[in-house]
Amino acid sequence: MAGRGDATRARLIDAARTLVEERGYFGAGLNDVIAAGRAPRGSLYHHFPGGKDQLVAEALAVSGREVTELIAGLAAEASDTAELIEAVLDALADRMEAAGYAKGCPIAAVALEAASGNDVLQRVCADVYGGWERALADRLIADGHAPGRADDLAGSLLALVEGSLVLARAQRSRTPVERARRSARTMLGS
Amino acid sequence: MAGRGDATRARLIDAARTLVEERGYFGAGLNDVIAAGRAPRGSLYHHFPGGKDQLVAEALAVSGREVTELIAGLAAEASDTAELIEAVLDALADRMEAAGYAKGCPIAAVALEAASGNDVLQRVCADVYGGWERALADRLIADGHAPGRADDLAGSLLALVEGSLVLARAQRSRTPVERARRSARTMLGS
DNA sequence: GTCTATAGCCAGATAGAC
DNA sequence: GTCTATCTGGCTATAGAC
Numbered sequence A, B: 001m002a003g004r005g006d007a008t009r010a011r012l013i014d015a016a017r018t019l020v021e022e023r024g025y026f027g028a029g030l031n032d033v034i035a036a037g038r039a040p041r042g043s044l045y046h047h048f049p050g051g052k053d054q055l056v057a058e059a060l061a062v063s064g065r066e067v068t069e070l071i072a073g074l075a076a077e078a079s080d081t082a083e084l085i086e087a088v089l090d091a092l093a094d095r096m097e098a099a100g101y102a103k104g105c106p107i108a109a110v111a112l113e114a115a116s117g118n119d120v121l122q123r124v125c126a127d128v129y130g131g132w133e134r135a136l137a138d139r140l141i142a143d144g145h146a147p148g149r150a151d152d153l154a155g156s157l158l159a160l161v162e163g164s165l166v167l168a169r170a171q172r173s174r175t176p177v178e179r180a181r182r183s184a185r186t187m188l189g190s
Numbered sequence C: 001g002t003c004t005a006t007a008g009c010c011a012g013a014t015a016g017a018c
Numbered sequence D: 001g002t003c004t005a006t007c008t009g010g011c012t013a014t015a016g017a018c
Helices: A004-027 A030-036 A041-047 A051-077 A081-098 A108-113 A119-142 A147-171 A175-187 B004-027 B030-036 B041-047 B051-077 B081-098 B108-113 B119-142 B147-171 B175-187
Strands: none
Touching: A004 A030, A004 A041, A004 A051, A004 A108, A004 B004, A004 B108, A030 A041, A030 A051, A051 A081, A051 A119, A081 A119, A081 A147, A081 A175, A108 A119, A108 A147, A108 B004, A108 B108, A108 B147, A119 A147, A119 B147, A147 A175, A147 B108, A147 B119, A147 B147, A147 B175, A175 B147, A175 B175, B004 B030, B004 B041, B004 B051, B004 B108, B030 B041, B030 B051, B051 B081, B051 B119, B081 B119, B081 B147, B081 B175, B108 B119, B108 B147, B119 B147, B147 B175
8 A cells, every 4th residue: 555654654764874874873863864854753663663773774775776776777788897887986976976975885884883783784784785796796797707706706896896985985085986997997807 | 291091091092992993983982982991981081172073083093003004014024015915904804703793994984974074083084094095005116016006006905905894894704805805916917 | 180970962762642 | 644742861071079
């Protein structure tokens, strides 16, 4: 049954996605989330009886799917994996710059804060990263790499992307992402 | 004048370093810091009149210097940059695993949480990353790389290290770091 | 310079009217 | 299912005895 309640739910998830990406799990207060989502406190616990953990877990999963779809969309237009990585980095860097370096990877901050101490969120982050890695590895295999080698490469390409976003936000500069762009090509040997 | 006050100060910085690395800026409460540092509340504000921001800024700076020294120490034994990166990754991975994936990069979580919204901490993180990058670039130049190329490579190697630590903590696995180890060699073309 | 007590505020969560 | 009022507890920071 789709109703107005779903709209409220969606707004809360959207607000959580934004605030969690900008300030992390502990930095994103629920008061800010309900204000940004224009929802009363009660609605939050109606839609997310599991409280903050459930809301953030769902927000991370949605962001994860969005990036997976971004990768799939860009993969359809890229002629090889190197072009795909470049397109992904360009898209993420544009988004980051447009947000004044308040955005980068939507799940990295939570991944670090929750690595120890919150098993539910740690699992969600691991799954999201696993999905992105899988998408890259599939493309590498389609490009002719051996499966085992493809997994290794996909993991390192993802690490390069993630790390460049951390450095770019810390230094408020697009440079680390552009360097990663070039290095990805070197890693892929083309 | 070295006195007992300095010991208290050092304990507080040490406690802040640990807790901030594990849970980030917002996740590391001062109550936990003073408990771990075995110091009363008043001492914290005596030694750090600037409050939490000053304490965390100093903690990040100390951690930054420690890693810089780690790089310098390992560089003295490594025969080339590839060996240096491998040794750095091994050391960080050992530390991470020993801590049950509660540790990784001592400043990454804060870098993400403070990228927007806390100019003081953002600057500290940018400086620390800049110092590590400089140390790697210097070694690359010593190995015969052209300065401009060395800066690019150093930035990407650092991104690869940082990203692999994020993935490793999220997945609670050493694998991402080991993949980065191999890929660093590919990036350096040896 | 060490330490306690507490102010003042905001967090996450809940109860219950409508 | 929407919304308000409120509970409890934790947070950062400060005041002031010793």
